[in-house]
Amino acid sequence: MNQTAKDLPRIVIIGGGFAGINVAKAFKKSAVEIDLIDKRNYHLFQPLLYQVATGELDPANIAAPIRKILWKQKNVHVALGKVTAIDFEKKIVQFDGGAMDYDYLVIATGAQQSYFGHDDFRVHAPGLKSIDDALEIRRRLFLAFEEAEWEADEEARRKKLTFVIVGGGPTGVELAGAVKEVATETLPNEFRNIQSNSARVILVDGGQRLVGPMPEDLGKKAQEVLEKMGVEIHLQVHVNDVTAEGVVIGEETIPAENVFWAAGVQGQDLAKDLNVEIDRGSRIVVEPDMSLPGHPEVFVVGDAAHATDAKTGNPVPGVAQGAIQTGRFVAEIIKQEIEGRAPKERPAFSYYDKGSMAMIGRGNAIAAIGKVHYSGILGWISWNILHVMFLVGFRNRFKVMLDWLWNYIWKTRRSRLITGDPKVHIKRLYSERHNCEQHEKRRRLRRRHKDQEE
Amino acid sequence: MNQTAKDLPRIVIIGGGFAGINVAKAFKKSAVEIDLIDKRNYHLFQPLLYQVATGELDPANIAAPIRKILWKQKNVHVALGKVTAIDFEKKIVQFDGGAMDYDYLVIATGAQQSYFGHDDFRVHAPGLKSIDDALEIRRRLFLAFEEAEWEADEEARRKKLTFVIVGGGPTGVELAGAVKEVATETLPNEFRNIQSNSARVILVDGGQRLVGPMPEDLGKKAQEVLEKMGVEIHLQVHVNDVTAEGVVIGEETIPAENVFWAAGVQGQDLAKDLNVEIDRGSRIVVEPDMSLPGHPEVFVVGDAAHATDAKTGNPVPGVAQGAIQTGRFVAEIIKQEIEGRAPKERPAFSYYDKGSMAMIGRGNAIAAIGKVHYSGILGWISWNILHVMFLVGFRNRFKVMLDWLWNYIWKTRRSRLITGDPKVHIKRLYSERHNCEQHEKRRRLRRRHKDQEE
Numbered sequence: 070m071n072q073t074a075k076d077l078p079r080i081v082i083i084g085g086g087f088a089g090i091n092v093a094k095a096f097k098k099s100a101v102e103i104d105l106i107d108k109r110n111y112h113l114f115q116p117l118l119y120q121v122a123t124g125e126l127d128p129a130n131i132a133a134p135i136r137k138i139l140w141k142q143k144n145v146h147v148a149l150g151k152v153t154a155i156d157f158e159k160k161i162v163q164f165d166g167g168a169m170d171y172d173y174l175v176i177a178t179g180a181q182q183s184y185f186g187h188d189d190f191r192v193h194a195p196g197l198k199s200i201d202d203a204l205e206i207r208r209r210l211f212l213a214f215e216e217a218e219w220e221a222d223e224e225a226r227r228k229k230l231t232f233v234i235v236g237g238g239p240t241g242v243e244l245a246g247a248v249k250e251v252a253t254e255t256l257p258n259e260f261r262n263i264q265s266n267s268a269r270v271i272l273v274d275g276g277q278r279l280v281g282p283m284p285e286d287l288g289k290k291a292q293e294v295l296e297k298m299g300v301e302i303h304l305q306v307h308v309n310d311v312t313a314e315g316v317v318i319g320e321e322t323i324p325a326e327n328v329f330w331a332a333g334v335q336g337q338d339l340a341k342d343l344n345v346e347i348d349r350g351s352r353i354v355v356e357p358d359m360s361l362p363g364h365p366e367v368f369v370v371g372d373a374a375h376a377t378d379a380k381t382g383n384p385v386p387g388v389a390q391g392a393i394q395t396g397r398f399v400a401e402i403i404k405q406e407i408e409g410r411a412p413k414e415r416p417a418f419s420y421y422d423k424g425s426m427a428m429i430g431r432g433n434a435i436a437a438i439g440k441v442h443y444s445g446i447l448g449w450i451s452w453n454i455l456h457v458m459f460l461v462g463f464r465n466r467f468k469v470m471l472d473w474l475w476n477y478i479w480k481t482r483r484s485r486l487i488t489g490d491p492k493v494h495i496k497r498l499y500s501e502r503h504n505c506e507q508h509e510k511r512r513r514l515r516r517r518h519k520d521q522e523e
Numbered sequence: 524m525n526q527t528a529k530d531l532p533r534i535v536i537i538g539g540g541f542a543g544i545n546v547a548k549a550f551k552k553s554a555v556e557i558d559l560i561d562k563r564n565y566h567l568f569q570p571l572l573y574q575v576a577t578g579e580l581d582p583a584n585i586a587a588p589i590r591k592i593l594w595k596q597k598n599v600h601v602a603l604g605k606v607t608a609i610d611f612e613k614k615i616v617q618f619d620g621g622a623m624d625y626d627y628l629v630i631a632t633g634a635q636q637s638y639f640g641h642d643d644f645r646v647h648a649p650g651l652k653s654i655d656d657a658l659e660i661r662r663r664l665f666l667a668f669e670e671a672e673w674e675a676d677e678e679a680r681r682k683k684l685t686f687v688i689v690g691g692g693p694t695g696v697e698l699a700g701a702v703k704e705v706a707t708e709t710l711p712n713e714f715r716n717i718q719s720n721s722a723r724v725i726l727v728d729g730g731q732r733l734v735g736p737m738p739e740d741l742g743k744k745a746q747e748v749l750e751k752m753g754v755e756i757h758l759q760v761h762v763n764d765v766t767a768e769g770v771v772i773g774e775e776t777i778p779a780e781n782v783f784w785a786a787g788v789q790g791q792d793l794a795k796d797l798n799v800e801i802d803r804g805s806r807i808v809v810e811p812d813m814s815l816p817g818h819p820e821v822f823v824v825g826d827a828a829h830a831t832d833a834k835t836g837n838p839v840p841g842v843a844q845g846a847i848q849t850g851r852f853v854a855e856i857i858k859q860e861i862e863g864r865a866p867k868e869r870p871a872f873s874y875y876d877k878g879s880m881a882m883i884g885r886g887n888a889i890a891a892i893g894k895v896h897y898s899g900i901l902g903w904i905s906w907n908i909l910h911v912m913f914l915v916g917f918r919n920r921f922k923v924m925l926d927w928l929w930n931y932i933w934k935t936r937r938s939r940l941i942t943g944d945p946k947v948h949i950k951r952l953y954s955e956r957h958n959c960e961q962h963e964k965r966r967r968l969r970r971r972h973k974d975q976e977e
Contacts, residue, residue: 110669110941127581131940136713137935146715149669166673178842200942215564215603219620259590261600464929464937468922475918481591483918484583487603488654508968 077102077144079406081162083152084177085135087392088371090461093145094177095400101407104169105161106148109199114460116389117119117469118197119240121208122329122483123247124255125496130469131458152178155343157364172358173403176353177396177487180372180387183335185216188310190311194328204488206329210248213327214256217263224324230268231325233316235308236332238281239427242291243382244331245272245300246430253299254431254480271301271314271323274310280435282386283425286310287435290444294429308332315372334387336373357417359399365415368402370395389459390423393459421500426452431477531556531598532861535616535623537606538631538970539589540847542825544915546629547599549854553862558623560616562590563653568914570843571923572651575785577701578709578936583745584923586654606632609797610660611818616618627820627857630807631850634826634841637789637804644765648782651694658942664702665939667781671717677887678778685779687770689762690786691728692735693881696745698785699726700884704754708885708934725755725777727762727770734889735841737879741889744898748883760788788841790827802829811871813853819869822856824849824850833871843913843955844877855907864885885931 078101082089085107093105099455111132120126139145150166155174162169182196195205208212217229230252234245249270256265272279272295278288279295279302290303303318310317315325336351345361346354352375353361361367369376371392376385378448385391398418405411417449424438433454453473460466476482532555536543539561547559565586574580593599604620609628616623626794636650649659664686684706688699703724710719712778726733728751732742733749733756756887757772764771769779799815800808806829807815813830815821823830825846832841839845852872859865878892880902888902907927915921930936 110939127583127938128940128942129581133937134713134939136710137939140713143715147713148673149666150673166670167675200940204942210565212603216620219602219604221621256590259588259594259601261597420685468925471873471922471925483587484581485564485588485620486582486586486654488582488658 078172079104079170080173080175080403081106081171082175082177082375083107083162084179084371085109085147086115086177086179086371088179088347088390089175089177090135090138090175091396092370092394092400093139093142095397095404097142099144099407099514101144103145104148104162104171105135105139105145106150106152106164106169107135108149108151110136110149111200112138112461113200113463115198115458117460118200118246119244120253121484122197122244122268123210123251124207125247125485126469126472126474128200128204129247130465130472131460133465138461152339157343157361157367160366162294171277171366173407174368175374175396175399175403176361176367176369177371178337178339178373179391179392180334180350180352181337182330183333185333186331187311190308190328190330193311193313194235194330196330197244198334207485208487209327209329210251212487214252214260214263214265214268215487220264226263227269228315228324229326230263230265231271231315232268232327232329233271233273233312233323233325234329234331235273235278235316236330237272237279237302237304238331240277240423241272241274241327241331242295243428244329245270246295246298246428248329249295249298249300250430252480255482255485269301269325270299271303271325273303273306273318275305275307277305280427281302283427283435284437284442287427287437287442287444291427291429291435293399294433294444298430334372336496340373350375358402358415359395359418360415370399373437374474376418378420380419382422385418385420388425391420394418394420407460428452428454431480532626533558533624533626534627534629534857535560536541536629537561537616538633538825538827539563539601540569540631540633540825541843542594542633542850543629543631545847545850546595546631546854547593547822549851549858550598551596553598553858553861554737555598558602558616558625559589559593559599560604560606560618560623562603562605564603564913565654566592567654570910571914572654572657573698573701574794575654575657575938576651576698577664577705578661578939579701579922579930580926581938582654584919584926585914589917592915593972599659606702606793611797611815611821614820621704625820628822628852629853629857630815630821630823630827631825631846632791632793632827634788634804634806635791636784637787638784639787641765647765647767648689648784650789651698651782660698661939662941663781663783664705665816666941668706668717668719668722669941672714673716680717681723682769682778683780684717684719685725685769685777686722686781686783686786687725687727687777687779688783689727689765689770690784691718691726691730691756691758692785694738695726695728695785696749697882697894698783699724699754700749700752700882702783703749703754705885705936707753709936709939718972721815723755723779724753725757725779727757727760727772729759729761731759733758733759734881737881737889738891738896741881741898742893745881745883745889748887748898752884788826794827804829812856812869813849814869820861822853823902824853829861830872832874834873837874839872839874842879845874846977848872848874854898880909882906 082102082105114131117131135149150164152164154163182198184190213229217226220226252268253266257450279291280288316323340351353369354375355369372387425435428434434448436448534557536559568585571585590601604618606618608617626791632718634651638644667683671680674680706722707720733745734742760772770777794805807823809823826841882888888906889898890902
């Protein structure tokens with residue numbers, strides 16, 4: 070037994086996202102020893118992160134413990150830790166909990182938010198790549214209305230109720246739509262001084278149209294729908310600065326206390342330390358077979374890789390499907406080789422586009438499947454079905470459907486807790502501190518709203 | 524209309540817990556203007572906090588936005604903010620978002636964790652009074668197993684897998700039972716190196732028996748059940764120190780990396796600044812009618828008050844029922860006076876004990892209702908029913924029942940995300956940093972477990 074255990078081929082997978090999990094699962098029946106390491110203890114269903122950020126879903130609904138997903142697969146050994154170095158010669162992965170040696174290594178570290186060199190924007194404009202990001206956006210989103218309710222100064226109140234979303238890709242579009250819905254559908258009845266639906270939601274993108282990667286007609290459609298919802302859209306403008314005051318577009322400053330960043334992604338910092346060839350977005354450049362140049366036993370998959378579609382020559386898109394497909398492709402190569410049935414030539418990866426979708430708002434989503442483009446309620450239905458289907462764990466699927474149904478019927482959102490560092494929250498309130506004179510203003514305000522109600 | 528608005532009696536309620544919410548609700552049909560201020564935007568169902576801390580429930584399941592609870596009650600105006608001062612003469616409440624004037628003031632600020640003057644314990648022993656507390660305990664609980672899995676040093680591993688719960692009241696008992704269940708029922712199949720069910724769970728209390736406030740036979744019963752579950756119980760011992768190394772009891776140190784504090788509560792710090800009479804636990808001493816001595820228009824309710832039962836002379840217990848009952852009692856007094864139907868003498872508050880319960884473990888809870896004491900499955904059923912009944916919001920009730928049912932059947936817990944400050948988490952891992960020699964140890968370990976499996 071020890072003998073066999075020693076002789077089993079050892080595969081180390083870095084990252085438990087779509088790519089990493091799919092690599093591991095492909096070896097369900099294989100005689101291998103797999104170490105899967107991730108810096109989080111859960112697999113995250115990123116496409117639904119924006120719904121956590123806007124109070125629609127609970128974090129646990131879209132995140133499943135990696136151990137739980139793989140516990141039945143006895144050949145997988147999960148580790149929680151951060152990879153600090155890789156020795157490609159000795160074939161050892163160092164992490165802050167120890168080290169692992171490998172015969173095959175799969176790097177599936179995914180992507181992080183990119184501020185295009187302006188990391189100073191981050192503090193004013195949280196991104197949306199992790200649960201903690203989403204909770205931070207949620208905190209700011211709902212806190213903004215709370216503060217506005219007691220803000221007597223008109224201008225300051227407008228600033229609190231202005232939300233700028235930077236980036237018009239699918240994430241930005243979905244986030245903008247959801248934020249607008251929070252203001253117009255979720256909150257209106259709950260405040261006394263402010264009209265929550267008067268909140269400005271501004272979507273900013275440098276491109277000529279929204280959802281660049283998707284077909285042009287759908288980009289137009291998305292814009293049309295969002296504008297009908299009341300979202301202001303600024304295209305072909307570049308964000309020169311983000312401060313506590315707001316966003317600077319060209320020369321113009323949009324006063325806004327809430328800026329959310331959905332503009333771009335890049336590979337993890339780890340890639341920079343490996344002294345391998347990376348592209349401008351710190352993605353690792355790979356061979357057609359997704360292997361690291363000069364290291365056929367090392368593969369890079371998913372968002373971490375700069376890969377090219379063998380058929381079309383286009384870059385493989387950084388989406389869930391890209392991660393899943395590259396993961397399975399690489400797993401198959403490794404399997405063939407350890408089972409001694411590998412072809413002389415390794416195949417080259419080519420991406421199969423199953424289509425793409427983006428939720429825009431209540432009962433409306435855009436979808437492109439092959440030549441077929443559609444939107445509206447039909448798109449919305451397929452968006453919901455697709456996302457629930459791909460969600461890991463029957464339980465989560467069931468609960469998410471339940472939440473969606475409930476929220477749809479009652480136009481509400483349950484998960485609106487303003488949690489996290491209270492110091493931050495208190496600090497923000499203090500910065501708006503008021504004095505007693507304003508109190509009278511406020512009472513007048515209150516009366517005005519009372520009158521309106523009658 | 525303005526006239527009326529101005530002339531309406533103004534009631535300010537500080538705190539949106541059981542006490543504050545019940546005061547506000549009592550005025551559903553009254554012509555008053557209510558300001559309810561809380562430092563959180565949600566009402567928290569504290570009795571179930573320990574289930575969030577142990578991954579059984581999601582935070583949003585036990586926390587409902589205060590605005591959402593009261594949105595239909597147009598005479599209530601909710602504010603998110605921290606009260607900084609109260610001017611009892613001018614009758615103005617200052618908070619970090621402004622100021623509010625009142626005709627009647629109800630202080631329902633609740634309780635916070637008490638470290639009995641050893642606030643330095645806090646960093647090593649998080650309490651369990653807020654969602655953020657619960658998430659911190661959850662983070663440490665599940666992180667401990669993750670780290671132990673890759674800890675090659677036997678002694679260090681034991682330390683990581685030792686959990687000390689300080690305080691043998693209902694909260695401590697429920698937490699200890701749940702932590703033990705995480706180790707014995709939730710995690711066993713998911714780890715390869717460690718036997719999660721070998722984790723030590725130690726419950727420490729200074730008293731002669733567990734759940735002091737409850738009848739003696741039930742305390743014995745709780746101890747019996749917990750010990751059968753494998754929880755080690757140390758009674759009549761005092762915690763002299765809590766460090767990164769563990770807990771110091773008398774002269775003895777229990778090496779433990781995870782210490783959770785459920786030992787005591789005290790009033791909020793605000794009470795100290797009001798220059799009113801407070802007891803050793805910073806609870807505000809009140810008149811028999813729950814009013815502040817010398818200020819009949821100011822009331823203190825719930826855990827914030829040091830109140831005495833008019834009938835028995837016993838202190839009113841700091842439990843949900845105490846908060847609800849004092850809240851309704853005070854609301855009634857105010858109502859009578861506003862409506863000009865007040866008796867000459869204000870009544871004195873007396874507490875009606877509806878009984879108390881504590882969950883111990885899977886299918887076992889203790890309950891005391893009047894003279895009737897019972898435990899086991901019957902106690903467990905009534906515990907579940909009672910807690911779901913009192914949960915705010917039909918939706919939450921439904922989801923909590925769903926979660927309980929699911930977790931009970933599958934012996935699992937979904938909400939095990941290790942979120943929050945990754946720096947902290949990384950720091951802890953670094954502090955355990957390993958070198959390569961240990962790697963071999965670890966591989967041997969892995970094999971040993973493999974052999975055991977065969």
